[in-house]
């Protein structure tokens with residue numbers, strides 16, 4: 001499909017489907033033998049909605065080990081999430097980034113076919129784009145494979161190693177190059193770049209979703225429209241309380257909640273916090289078996305998990 005086939009209807013549906021509030025960066029449930037486990041995704045959706053009050057999911061991203069899955073697995077997961085979300089969640093965002101342009105395009109076209117609410121793309125990180133124009137060219141080619149699906153760039157410089165392209169610069173004239181461009185999933189601590197994006201592009205009505213859970217309140221102060229993160233899987237409810245306090249201008253309360261959650265973050269970040277830990281915590285919190293992560297990631301030890309759980313309970317986070 002070409003850009004020209006996009007209609008005004010697509011434009012207005014993009015307007016009405018704007019992302020606000022919390023988005024859970026889902027884990028990919030796996031069986032003990034390492035195969036993906038589609039059978040628990042229905043329960044997972046119910047848990048997010050009913051227990052955490054989270055209505056939007058981000059599928060096949062970092063926490064979901066998206067780049068460690070086969071293209072076929074990614075398609076099956078996207079399909080199952082979209083199917084289970086119908087009538088329950090507000091939106092399913094499918095991450096379609098890949099080191100391989102053709103694979104990313106195939107996944108983008110598939111996301112459009114299954115009617116995902118949005119797609120997101122991370123920069124290719126092995127043979128990296130040498131500059132911002134090269135990155136835009138790559139993103140444009142992927143977005144064009146899903147010409148009526150809202151597109152979010154996924155900025156996570158610590159993991160991609162692409163640390164010299166600032167979002168404030170990337171966004172200059174981006175709508176003219178990528179007509180479906182809708183916003184950025186901003187997973188970096190640089191609140192100068194973030195604040196300038198929100199401020200400079202206000203009239204464009206882009207959506208800026210913050211991705212460093214431990215300091216979301218700082219990003220809210222800089223104008224974040226919402227947040228995508230791994231911890232909204234199991235402390236979505238507490239984070240929603242913080243968002244409500246911020247919205248009602250009770251900044252003292254919002255700060256108390258953020259600082260309480262930071263006690264958890266400070267502990268796990270200094271002791272090791274990767275997908276293995278996220279899957280284990282989520283299994284305990286939801287009582288849904290999320291299984292181990294796929295190699296090269298490692299499963300967390302029982303001893304460490306026990307310590308995390310004790311801490312979370314003492315903070316009232318479990």
Ligand SMILES: CC(=O)N[C@H](C=O)[C@@H](O)[C@H](O)[C@H](O)CO
Pocket residue numbers: 025062063159187211212213214228229230231273
């Ligand atoms: C690197 C990474 O996985 N970042 C996640 C999403 O962007 C976050 O949700 C973190 O897990 C969270 O902020 C804890 O550091």
Ligand SMILES: CC(=O)C(=O)O
Pocket residue numbers: 025026058061062063064187211228229230
């Ligand atoms: C953490 C995040 O946003 C992701 O899993 O992609």
